[in-house]
Amino acid sequence: MKDTHVQxxxxxxxxxxxxxxxxxxxQGIDVLTVSKHAGTALHPKATGQTPRTMELLRRAGVEDEVMAGSGGPITIKIAESLQGEVFRTIATDEDAPDFxxxxxxxxxxxxxxxxxPVLLDRSRDLGAEVRFHTELVSFTQDGDGVEARLLDVPTGRLTTVRADYLVAADGHRGKIRESLGIERHGHGPLAGHIGIIFEADLSLHTAxxxxxxxxxxxxxxTGAFVSLTTDxxxxxxxxxxxxxxxxxxxEDRxxxxxxxxxxxxDLTPKILDVTRWEMAAWMADRFSSGRVFLVGDAAKVxxxxxxxxxxTAVQDGYDIAWKLAAVLKGEAGTGLLASYEAERRPYAQAVVDSSYRNYVERFAPHLMDDDVPAPIDYLELGFGFPCRSSAVLPEDDDAAMEDPFTSTGRPGYRAPHVTVRHNGSETSTVDLFGRGWVLVTLDPAWNDCGVDVPVLTDxxxxxxxxxxxxxxxxSLVRPDGVVAWRSPDLVLDPGATVRRVLDSVLDR
Structure with missing residues (x-):
């Protein structure tokens, strides 16, 4: 079959x-996605979207659809059983922060x-091609792109696809990372688990x-019970x-x-499915190799x-997408792509460290020792983690996580949420981002800078x-809502200054 080319x-x-x-x-990029599986996930795992993730999903126009599948506020406890002794209450409405x-x-x-399925439908609506029952057999890369051989599983037909870049999202058992020779380290396997999905009326025992x-x-x-929805x-x-x-x-067991x-x-549950899976903690030594980039569980477990x-997987996808799009559209040099690993890998390591500590505290307290990572503040991890790469012009060497309630808008951090007036209505500054580079200012002298400068009142x-x-x-804000640079006052030539900054952070 004739070779296919995609970006x-x-x-x-x-x-x-x-x-x-x-x-x-x-962003108008020609993308082909393949999966060896028959379709999207069938099992209710990876539950919960932080507001930071929801900010990205609302930019894609799927916030309402995701929220339609959301249960109510979450209660988290460590206990003997659903109605037994409670050893520790981790989260309730009463102690929830004001997101x-x-x-x-x-x-x-x-x-x-x-x-x-929400992401899939929206991707196809936007013109992406997604093929299931399609397995990556092998790939090679050179200075101009990646060549992949794909197997259509039902027919056994092989095709060749040429792409400018490859995004490896094939999970923790995927072959792409190994074929690139990228090792991984970490605590490794923690415990084997049996997952039982069932239906039962527990309305008298759950809120x-x-x-x-x-x-x-x-x-x-030792295990966990999750009541996902009200159904x-x-x-x-x-x-x-x-x-x-x-x-x-x-079924009896x-x-x-x-x-x-x-x-x-005397409960008689309806057993829907029983699965076997492994809880583990791994981190890839690198998140990229040449024209190949690892996201999600391919990069960390x-x-x-x-x-x-x-x-983290959703945020990985967003980060590599806006950076690849900028390069492919000629808006940035290839040096921008180095910022993907520089920014995402430290964040992923913090997520793994935090989650491993939670595992020890909640499942295996006997493992608590000096090698267990120190606690990481959940809000600082979600809203105040620093980005340090060539795609940011920091003002100082302080790269500590910030308290998001007192964040100062420094370059390298998420741009704060502030309610402003724009186009005659109140909006959040966060909702101004995502469609390109934005200059946040109250002074119209910055208007002619080659980027979007929304007219704001405060x-x-x-x-x-x-x-x-x-x-x-x-303040110059990237498409992902991270501050790339700022000036505390008006400069002599605003347009030339912003263009120089963009040339630097976009490697052009």
Missing amino acids: VLVVGAGLGGLSATLFLAQ GALSPAPFGMASQDHVE PGRTTLFYLRNQAF RRHVLTIEHDSRESLADYD CTALIRTATDVP TPPTGGLGGN PSGRLGTRYGIGDRGA
């Missing part, structure tokens, strides 16, 4: 792969089996309209003996385990304790302070 080939159609696909297609002060986007509680997550430690097993569907996952197989978990977890001795694995009087630009300065 970007994405291998893998999970959260990372479909996010990269969607955000590339949204509305940090972002205009909500906190989502949709699971992966709901989110992936209505809430997502319930209990980490369970009792004499029978009677739940998940019980337990650590199991590696010598056992799925066949050892028949699963029912007994569910009854122990819920403290309902994190325990689900903390709910950040899926969020009813609250907070913009100049939060962004560190006063009434006459300006």
